[in-house]
Amino acid sequence: xxxxxxxxxxxxxxxxxxxxxxxxxxxxxxxxxxxxxxxxxxxxxxxxxxxxxxxxxxxxxxx
Amino acid sequence: xxxxxxxxxxxxxxxxxxxxxxxxxxxxxxxxxxxxxxxxxxxxxxxxxxxxxxxxxxxxxxxxxxxxxxxxxxxxxxxxxxxxxxxxxxxxxxxxxxxxxxxxxxxxxxxxxxxxxxxxxxxxxxxxxxxxxxxxxxxxxxxxxxxxxxxxxxxxxxxxxxxxxxxxxxxxxxxxxxxxxxxxxx
Numbered sequence: 001x002x003x004x005x006x007x008x009x010x011x012x013x014x015x016x017x018x019x020x021x022x023x024x025x026x027x028x029x030x031x032x033x034x035x036x037x038x039x040x041x042x043x044x045x046x047x048x049x050x051x052x053x054x055x056x057x058x059x060x061x062x063x
Numbered sequence: 064x065x066x067x068x069x070x071x072x073x074x075x076x077x078x079x080x081x082x083x084x085x086x087x088x089x090x091x092x093x094x095x096x097x098x099x100x101x102x103x104x105x106x107x108x109x110x111x112x113x114x115x116x117x118x119x120x121x122x123x124x125x126x127x128x129x130x131x132x133x134x135x136x137x138x139x140x141x142x143x144x145x146x147x148x149x150x151x152x153x154x155x156x157x158x159x160x161x162x163x164x165x166x167x168x169x170x171x172x173x174x175x176x177x178x179x180x181x182x183x184x185x186x187x188x189x190x191x192x193x194x195x196x197x198x199x200x201x202x203x204x205x206x207x208x209x210x211x212x213x214x215x216x217x218x219x220x221x222x223x224x225x226x227x228x229x230x231x232x233x234x235x236x237x238x239x240x241x242x243x244x245x246x247x248x249x
Binding site: 032035036038039042043044047048051052 | 104144
């Protein structure tokens, strides 16, 4: 029983450490590109928001 | 509370219903806007790959600086965000389109020798001027590719100066109040 729990924990930790390490490695190597992507995304977001503010639905009229 | 019902006024005054759904026009315009940015990103990658080491060392950092400066200016100066966004995306697209097309132009024009040009114009052109012409084309490329991002960054910087650099109304009132509330003690 204890052995199986131990082996499960070992597998669990190995998988998770590996996953977190690869994420951190990716972020470390591409941090500049990620910053630029965030900047572009923010600009798209703001543009769509401004567009939404200015948008008026002509079908919705008050009689 | 009394509610007054008018007869047969349903067709005259229909109930207002506000919906969260998007119209087709909105969906299409949103998709167009997102596609524009995706296209620009792809063009940036293509152009920086075409220019090899120059692309890696100059085009990627300069266009990144333009994007980041545009986004930061949009964030900090909300009053002018529409203009800032428009200017950022079009100036980057123009810059990348210039780099993409000018490469083709140089490839077409540079091989023309001064003898060929002299024959076309029916004059004698010295061989050195042919080299000078191709050198000038390279210099134009260098100047434009260096000065466009710098010009854009200066354009963004002057926005900060105009927006934050002036004496605001709140500051003026604060100063007047301060003078009034803290009179000189004798």
